[in-house]
Amino acid sequence: MTDVAAWRPTASREALESRARQLAWVRGFFAQRGVLEVETPVLGHHGASDLNIDSVRACVLPVAAAPATTAWLQTSPEYHMKRLLAAGSGPIFQVARVFRDGERGNRHNPEFSLLEWYRPDFDDRDLMDEVARLVSGWLECEWPEIHSYRDVMRRYAGIDPFAATDREIARRCEEWLDPAEFPGMARDGYLDLLMSYCVEPALRRSGPTFITHYPASQAALARVSTDGDGYPVAHRFELYVNGIELCNGYWELTDPDEQARRFAADNAARKRAGKVEMPADQNLLAALAAGMPCCAGVALGLDRLLMLKLGTRDIADVLAFPFERA
Amino acid sequence: MASYSTNEFRSGLKVLLDGDPCVILENEFVKPGKGQAFNRVRLRNLMSNRVWERTFKSGESLEAADVMDQDMEYLYTDGEFWHFMLTDGSFEQYAADAKAVGDAVKWLKEQDVYTVTLYNGAPLSVTPPNFVELEVVDTDPGMKGDTAQGGSKPATLSTGAVVSVPLFITIGEVLKVDTRSGEYVSRVKSS
Numbered sequence: 197m198t199d200v201a202a203w204r205p206t207a208s209r210e211a212l213e214s215r216a217r218q219l220a221w222v223r224g225f226f227a228q229r230g231v232l233e234v235e236t237p238v239l240g241h242h243g244a245s246d247l248n249i250d251s252v253r254a255c256v257l258p259v260a261a262a263p264a265t266t267a268w269l270q271t272s273p274e275y276h277m278k279r280l281l282a283a284g285s286g287p288i289f290q291v292a293r294v295f296r297d298g299e300r301g302n303r304h305n306p307e308f309s310l311l312e313w314y315r316p317d318f319d320d321r322d323l324m325d326e327v328a329r330l331v332s333g334w335l336e337c338e339w340p341e342i343h344s345y346r347d348v349m350r351r352y353a354g355i356d357p358f359a360a361t362d363r364e365i366a367r368r369c370e371e372w373l374d375p376a377e378f379p380g381m382a383r384d385g386y387l388d389l390l391m392s393y394c395v396e397p398a399l400r401r402s403g404p405t406f407i408t409h410y411p412a413s414q415a416a417l418a419r420v421s422t423d424g425d426g427y428p429v430a431h432r433f434e435l436y437v438n439g440i441e442l443c444n445g446y447w448e449l450t451d452p453d454e455q456a457r458r459f460a461a462d463n464a465a466r467k468r469a470g471k472v473e474m475p476a477d478q479n480l481l482a483a484l485a486a487g488m489p490c491c492a493g494v495a496l497g498l499d500r501l502l503m504l505k506l507g508t509r510d511i512a513d514v515l516a517f518p519f520e521r522a
Numbered sequence: 523m524a525s526y527s528t529n530e531f532r533s534g535l536k537v538l539l540d541g542d543p544c545v546i547l548e549n550e551f552v553k554p555g556k557g558q559a560f561n562r563v564r565l566r567n568l569m570s571n572r573v574w575e576r577t578f579k580s581g582e583s584l585e586a587a588d589v590m591d592q593d594m595e596y597l598y599t600d601g602e603f604w605h606f607m608l609t610d611g612s613f614e615q616y617a618a619d620a621k622a623v624g625d626a627v628k629w630l631k632e633q634d635v636y637t638v639t640l641y642n643g644a645p646l647s648v649t650p651p652n653f654v655e656l657e658v659v660d661t662d663p664g665m666k667g668d669t670a671q672g673g674s675k676p677a678t679l680s681t682g683a684v685v686s687v688p689l690f691i692t693i694g695e696v697l698k699v700d701t702r703s704g705e706y707v708s709r710v711k712s713s
Contacts, residue, residue: 248558298559298580300529301551372562373577381558381579388557389577396552416556434555444555 202521206512211502215514218334218502219291222311225330231287231313236276238293242477243268245462246416247469248388250297252306269295272495273312274417275480278448281314281491282483289313291498302510303440306519309498316489320418320431320447323492324406327435327443330496331404335504340404340435346427348407349387353394357387357411358427365390380468384413400439408433417458418446435496437504445494452484524586528561528578536568536589539576543568543587543641551580568639568646587641591649594638596630604630606638606645618645626650628683629701650701655710656680657696661687677706 207215226233243251251268258265270276273292280288294310315323328340349357355368365386366375372393375381399405408431412420415430423429431447449455459476466473502514512518526537531549538544544565553559559580566573568589578584594606594616603617604627616638620627622645626636629650637649661677677687677697685699687706696710 246556248553248556298529299551299553301553304551304553372575378579385558388554389560391554391557392552392560393562396554414556441555 204521205516206518206521207514207516211506211514212516214505215502218498218505221334222291222330222498225333226289226313229287229326231289231315232285234277234280234285234288234290236270236273236280236290236292238270238295239267240270240276241265241267242275242480243474244271245459245466245474245476246271247462247465247471250471251474252295252297271296272310274493274495275477277312277314277493278480278488279483281316282486282488287313287315300519303500303503305499305511305515307522308511310495311498311501312493312495314448314491314493316491318447318492320408320433320445320492323445323447323494324408324433324435327445327494327496328404328406331435331437331442331501334501335437337437337504338403340406340437341402342406342408344409345407345411345429346409348395348399348405349390352398353390355390357390358425362386382465384411387411387414396436396439396441398439399436404435404437406433406435415449415458416444416446417449417455419449419451433494440500440504441497442500442504443494443496445492447492448488448490450484450488450490452481455484456481525583526586527583528563528580531561531563536587537565537584538587539565539567539574539584542570543589543646544574545589547573553580568641588643589646590640591637592640593635595635596632598632599630604648606636606648609635616640616645618648622646623648626701628681629654629656629699630681631656652700652702653698653707654701655696655698656683658687658691658693661691661693663692 239254249271251271254267254269255264256267272294273290277288277290290312292310292312293307295307297306299306332339346358349355355365362383365383369386369389409423409429410432412428412430415432418430418432420428420430433445435442456476463473499511499514503511506514526535531546533547535546536543537546544567546563546565548564550562552562561578561580563578564573564575593609595609597605597607603619604623606616606618608614618638624647626648631654638645639647656679658677659680662675673689674686675689676684677691678684685704685706687697698707698710700707
């Protein structure tokens with residue numbers, strides 16, 4: 197049976213107006229700070245290499261009747277924006293439409309709006325301060341507290357994510373799943389489950405919270421250093437507001453050799469998981485080799501920001517047409 | 523048999539889990555941005571009626587359960603089985619055992635229509651309508667002239683169900699009862 201109302205938008209007129217106001221507010225925020233708005237390709241030759249982010253494949257015929265080229269809808273404008281930084285762009289921001297396969301839920305849509313920005317000479321702390329200014333300014337909410345990944349895991353999941361063994365972490369998850377039925381799930385997979393099942397729900401009941409210093413295995417493209425107890429930690433941060441994950445930021449990795457190693461490690465993990473491998477973006481590696489300035493960057497979900505502004509827990513309420521109606 | 527992937531899970535979907543038919547009550551997709559995606563699913567096991575919470579890796583699938591809800595008229599019981607007939611004009615009959623009939627037994631009135639859930643073609647459960655109308659066959663004598671005052675007494679209905687009724691109810695009256703709570707709703711005006 198077809199839904200007779202399926203042609204209609206799921207967002208109210210009020211939500212559409214708020215979306216327009218939010219966009220204008222964001223642009224004003226960066227204009228005031230001298231951050232340049234840029235646009236980079238949505239359709240790229242490289243997809244994301246992250247184990248848990250799947251790019252949407254596109255089939256492109258750059259010249260009619262020529263053999264088709266596989267391209268990828270971008271999961272974030274990160275690689276392209278870093279090439280602009282290496283070319284001397286200075287501080288830049290972008291409001292990008294990005295695409296991720298296999299992501300649909302109350303807080304996910306396969307196509308969504310990402311606000312991504314980069315700040316040369318900022319470190320993670322400086323950029324967290326700017327994120328806090330933007331988010332608390334728009335949402336009129338409290339200034340976020342800052343807690344380390346290790347602290348929130350200890351407090352809300354009752355486990356030390358750095359000291360615990362793989363076996364202890366898997367056992368902690370037996371409340372929800374039988375590890376025997378999840379062969380191949382690695383330590384980080386179990387930690388992700390604890391993040392979703394223990395930490396996020398707890399953060400719904402507290403004020404805006406930055407989580408910082410992720411395990412080095414979850415560094416993605418952040419630089420890694422050693423914490424006071426000798427554990428390697430990533431200079432990566434996330435902001436949660438009402439338990440909703442709003443952004444993910446890094447003090448960016450600028451070393452091309454380390455970047456190449458991470459691409460290789462990602463692809464090894466993708467291969468183990470039976471996923472398509474993503475060749476390293478040589479243009480990104482060349483840009484890093486040419487010298488990307490020391491900088492911090494962050495990607496913030498604009499649809500979720502609007503959900504928080506309007507107090508809804510369903511992303512469909514802020515999208516004109518979620519994927520089912522697209 | 524068809525199967526459903528986690529992205530098709532929605533409430534009301536009937537699936538097989540550990541060999542038992544279950545109905546999905548809730549499906550929550552959770553995924554930290556850079557992390558592993560899971561589906562956190564609440565299901566009711568239709569055999570035991572117990573609610574389970576299970577976690578699936580996003581993208582996994584479950585086999586569909588051949589479970590169908592059908593409107594059927596209750597005919598009679600032979601003591602071992604309760605016999606129902608499809609109301610679609612086919613006159614097809616089904617025999618439900620005591621386990622399938624369950625608590626619905628106390629609301630079964632001949633010729634009334636019930637929802638019979640079939641699993642692989644056999645009755646799995648019987649659900650009465652939210653409201654049924656049944657005759658009082660036994661209760662203490664009524665107290666005349668005091669209809670407004672509170673107070674209640676037990677009354678036995680024609681199906682054997684015992685409900686708490688106001689004091690003014692008398693034998694032979696027909697009552698409207700809410701089957702979900704087992705509570706008296708009102709008298710049914712006799713014509």
